[in-house]
Amino acid sequence: PDKMKSNKPRWTVRASEMSKNTLNPIRAIVDGMKLTPNPEKPMIALSIGDPTVFGNLPTDDTVLQAMKEAIDSYKYNGYAPSVGYQKSREAVANFYSRAEAPLESKDVILASGCSQAIELAISVLCNPGDNILVPCPGFSLYKTLAVSMGIQVKLYNLLPEKSWEIDLQHLESLIDEKTACVIVNNPSNPCGSVFTKDHLQKIISVASRNCVPILADEIYGDMVFPGRDFYPMAHLSSDVPILSCGGLAKRWLVPGWRMGWILIYDSNNIFGNEIREGLVKLSQRILGPCTVVQGALESILNNTPMEFYQSTVSFLKSNSEICFSELSTVPGLNPVMPSGAMYIMVGIEMEQFPEFQNDVEFTERLVTEQSVFCLPATAFEYPNFFRIVVTVPEEMMVEACVRIREFCARHYRPHSQDSNDLDQ
Amino acid sequence: PDKMKSNKPRWTVRASEMSKNTLNPIRAIVDGMKLTPNPEKPMIALSIGDPTVFGNLPTDDTVLQAMKEAIDSYKYNGYAPSVGYQKSREAVANFYSRAEAPLESKDVILASGCSQAIELAISVLCNPGDNILVPCPGFSLYKTLAVSMGIQVKLYNLLPEKSWEIDLQHLESLIDEKTACVIVNNPSNPCGSVFTKDHLQKIISVASRNCVPILADEIYGDMVFPGRDFYPMAHLSSDVPILSCGGLAKRWLVPGWRMGWILIYDSNNIFGNEIREGLVKLSQRILGPCTVVQGALESILNNTPMEFYQSTVSFLKSNSEICFSELSTVPGLNPVMPSGAMYIMVGIEMEQFPEFQNDVEFTERLVTEQSVFCLPATAFEYPNFFRIVVTVPEEMMVEACVRIREFCARHYRPHSQDSNDLDQ
Ligand SMILES: Cc1ncc(COP(=O)(O)O)c(C=O)c1O
Numbered sequence: 071p072d073k074m075k076s077n078k079p080r081w082t083v084r085a086s087e088m089s090k091n092t093l094n095p096i097r098a099i100v101d102g103m104k105l106t107p108n109p110e111k112p113m114i115a116l117s118i119g120d121p122t123v124f125g126n127l128p129t130d131d132t133v134l135q136a137m138k139e140a141i142d143s144y145k146y147n148g149y150a151p152s153v154g155y156q157k158s159r160e161a162v163a164n165f166y167s168r169a170e171a172p173l174e175s176k177d178v179i180l181a182s183g184c185s186q187a188i189e190l191a192i193s194v195l196c197n198p199g200d201n202i203l204v205p206c207p208g209f210s211l212y213k214t215l216a217v218s219m220g221i222q223v224k225l226y227n228l229l230p231e232k233s234w235e236i237d238l239q240h241l242e243s244l245i246d247e248k249t250a251c252v253i254v255n256n257p258s259n260p261c262g263s264v265f266t267k268d269h270l271q272k273i274i275s276v277a278s279r280n281c282v283p284i285l286a287d288e289i290y291g292d293m294v295f296p297g298r299d300f301y302p303m304a305h306l307s308s309d310v311p312i313l314s315c316g317g318l319a320k321r322w323l324v325p326g327w328r329m330g331w332i333l334i335y336d337s338n339n340i341f342g343n344e345i346r347e348g349l350v351k352l353s354q355r356i357l358g359p360c361t362v363v364q365g366a367l368e369s370i371l372n373n374t375p376m377e378f379y380q381s382t383v384s385f386l387k388s389n390s391e392i393c394f395s396e397l398s399t400v401p402g403l404n405p406v407m408p409s410g411a412m413y414i415m416v417g418i419e420m421e422q423f424p425e426f427q428n429d430v431e432f433t434e435r436l437v438t439e440q441s442v443f444c445l446p447a448t449a450f451e452y453p454n455f456f457r458i459v460v461t462v463p464e465e466m467m468v469e470a471c472v473r474i475r476e477f478c479a480r481h482y483r484p485h486s487q488d489s490n491d492l493d494q
Numbered sequence: 495p496d497k498m499k500s501n502k503p504r505w506t507v508r509a510s511e512m513s514k515n516t517l518n519p520i521r522a523i524v525d526g527m528k529l530t531p532n533p534e535k536p537m538i539a540l541s542i543g544d545p546t547v548f549g550n551l552p553t554d555d556t557v558l559q560a561m562k563e564a565i566d567s568y569k570y571n572g573y574a575p576s577v578g579y580q581k582s583r584e585a586v587a588n589f590y591s592r593a594e595a596p597l598e599s600k601d602v603i604l605a606s607g608c609s610q611a612i613e614l615a616i617s618v619l620c621n622p623g624d625n626i627l628v629p630c631p632g633f634s635l636y637k638t639l640a641v642s643m644g645i646q647v648k649l650y651n652l653l654p655e656k657s658w659e660i661d662l663q664h665l666e667s668l669i670d671e672k673t674a675c676v677i678v679n680n681p682s683n684p685c686g687s688v689f690t691k692d693h694l695q696k697i698i699s700v701a702s703r704n705c706v707p708i709l710a711d712e713i714y715g716d717m718v719f720p721g722r723d724f725y726p727m728a729h730l731s732s733d734v735p736i737l738s739c740g741g742l743a744k745r746w747l748v749p750g751w752r753m754g755w756i757l758i759y760d761s762n763n764i765f766g767n768e769i770r771e772g773l774v775k776l777s778q779r780i781l782g783p784c785t786v787v788q789g790a791l792e793s794i795l796n797n798t799p800m801e802f803y804q805s806t807v808s809f810l811k812s813n814s815e816i817c818f819s820e821l822s823t824v825p826g827l828n829p830v831m832p833s834g835a836m837y838i839m840v841g842i843e844m845e846q847f848p849e850f851q852n853d854v855e856f857t858e859r860l861v862t863e864q865s866v867f868c869l870p871a872t873a874f875e876y877p878n879f880f881r882i883v884v885t886v887p888e889e890m891m892v893e894a895c896v897r898i899r900e901f902c903a904r905h906y907r908p909h910s911q912d913s914n915d916l917d918q
């Protein structure tokens with residue numbers, strides 16, 4: 071006020087709107103929780119979608135060997151083209167190409183993790199003011215990215231009682247002329263669900279009828295339990311153009327390496343050159359993933375033994391079964407058996423746990439009392455559930471289930487007809 | 495027209511405005527050039543800012559060793575925090591911290607190359623409608639990123655006759671209330687210039703007077719010729735907050751590895767928590783650089799021998815001197831001697847080469863006739879110059895200069911007073 075006459079500039083540096091609008095719900099929720107474990111029990115974190123944290127699921131030695139060879143070759147220290155080396159793109163194309171959905175190197179864009187693949191795919195397909203359809207419950211990054219870019223997010227429902235299939239009517243009802251794409255995440259984080267061929271065909275029909283392209287987040291592709299099949303959406307689509315996002319993170323168990331890709335499927339030439347070129351242009355902003363990993367890619371894809379993949383999914387299945395069978399006899403909890411990926415969702419009958427307002431409070435107290443941390447599914451826009459990561463060592467999984475049972479027994483207050491469960 | 499009554503959707507998938515607005519002038523110009531070398535002369539590319547292409551400037555073995563140790567440790571395969579491992583950030587902080595501008599790990603944000611560091615820095619400081627001040631000639635990425643985000647770019651002039659110092663009056667005249675930051679690139683691509691302490695202090699004064707933060711692109715930091723000094727801007731600033739962007743790409747000669755960083759200097763707490771938190775949030779979009787490189791970072795920074803750095807810059811100096819002394823006696827060319835980085839800019843007296851409209855035509859014909867490719871400086875918004883990369887092997891540098899001389903001699907048509915040069 072005493073400076074009214076002065077026009078002298080003053081320092082005011084504010085963070086941009088975009089940075090403020092980059093909201094990570096997992097961080098927002100977890101940071102807001104009081105996570106003080108019970109000092110008498112060692113902490114068991116079932117919350118982190120990183121299969122490497124406990125050391126029980128190392129990547130294959132072939133994968134590490136490939137990296138060391140790439141380093142020793144002295145060939146992968148310079149800049150690669152921003153969409154990746156031709157040879158590395160070709161290796162990905164060959165690995166995923168099938169007669170019904172052929173791929174060439176030009177159909178592959180390498181990116182810094184599946185996260186950047188998704189960012190590029192959304193960025194090329196959507197303008198501010200458009201909307202995208204994303205699964206609920208679903209991986210939070212879609213919304214984080216879209217909102218920060220001024221793209222509206224519409225959530226379509228998954229149905230827990232139908233193994234998390236998409237509510238197709240709901241999906242279709244959300245499509246309007248501003249819908250730029252439908253994101254389908256199969257196998258699913260957080261559900262661990264794997265769609266059947268039939269269901270996938272129905273999803274594609276919805277997209278086809280409405281002329282909406284699909285962004286298929288297939289980062290957990292092929293991570294399905296023995297006896298189940300994974301169908302890349304593109305193998306089932308005759309007209310709908312599909313950007314399939316994937317990477318090394320999950321199947322090869324090296325999420326830190328930040329190697330992702332977009333597979334461009336466009337048999338009917340609907341994307342045409344424009345989308346391809348758009349992706350190339352966007353990739354030039356930060357110039358692709360680490361060249362050492364790119365150099366190792368061909369060998370990683372071609373030489374990793376089948377047994378490695380098989381033993382990973384067998385382990386995930388076995389741990390899921392342990393968790394499912396333990397928790398399905400816990401009164402007040404309703405786990406949904408997964409078929410792939412590395413997660414299991416557990417419903418909480420909140421009305422039977424009157425001490426807790428919601429899944430956030432429930433999981434918070436589970437930490438305080440039992441030192442077990444599960445992610446409240448509010449982080450996936452899906453209250454009254456929590457998500458368990460099934461990559462932890464088996465003993466931990468078992469011990470965690472025991473503690474969850476103890477916790478639930480202590481807080482369970484049946485107050486409705488279905489409370490007979492208590493007597494089991 | 496015959497479908498007027500039908501409301502049936504039709505396929506129209508367009509690339510987004512943002513992808514269309516992501517313009518890479520280097521690509522646009524180079525792709526538009528007819529680059530058919532003379533079949534009788536082997537091609538010499540002096541155009542690529544990648545010091546690794548000719549194999550004469552390998553990185554140090556310590557650097558490769560550090561990578562292999564990171565791989566063998568099995569510790570760096572999982573997710574790191576999106577801003578990088580605490581230990582890796584600390585290693586960078588320790589490496590660059592000085593009494594006059596101390597750094598802690600919290601002041602370091604790791605990113606996927608200096609390119610992403612710059613993207614994050616611009617993204618956190620600027621809103622659409624703001625403007626940023628960028629050097630002319632200058633590295634094209636600043637404009638590419640800004641334009642795609644709806645941020646206006648104002649070019650401030652560098653003065654070739656003053657070793658590419660900033661025209662400070664011009665710089666200051668461009669600042670208005672919408673100016674979100676000034677980008678200063680020192681040492682410079684494409685100029686190879688290195689600002690004196692005195693000049694840097696004057697730049698900081700301009701920023702200080704006008705309360706505009708500085709984005710210092712210091713990716714060529716410390717790459718200055720023997721006898722010259724590099725001053726990080728932050729060491730000279732008492733009030734202006736500075737985001738300094740750097741990385742391993744150039745000094746450690748591994749641009750493909752995509753390891754960059756932002757150093758946050760904010761001694762007067764003008765950025766405050768907001769900018770830091772904004773950077774953290776933005777980093778969560780694609781989750782930081784490759785963890786293997788992060789794991790190797792401490793050892794790379796601490797164990798790379800001094801001789802490695804010294805021999806790189808000695809080589810660059812020697813090659814620059816060869817190039818400068820050769821070309822400064824070529825009638826019609828005016829090279830500007832650099833003091834660092836890995837480039838030399840050469841002015842073309844266009845009026846003496848009436849066959850060519852501009853630097854693009856000049857360099858195009860240089861390829862056709864002499865199989866030497868230099869980047870026309872139109873790519874840096876600076877017509878009538880071309881840029882030479884001085885990382886090529888010495889014999890190539892010499893041979894390229896001979897051919898450039900031959901080319902110029904052939905096309906030189908003096909038509910003004912200063913044409914006496916011809917007789918030299
Ligand atoms: C469904 C889904 N998509 C994408 C990603 C991101 O993968 P990346 O680590 O390769 O960026 C994840 C990671 O958890 C995920 O669960």
Ligand SMILES: Cc1ncc(COP(=O)(O)O)c(C=O)c1O
Nearest residue numbers: 543607608609633683713741743
């Ligand atoms: C001035 C300048 N800044 C930033 C970069 C980008 O560095 P990086 O390869 O680490 O993304 C370059 C690359 O040439 C550059 O010349």
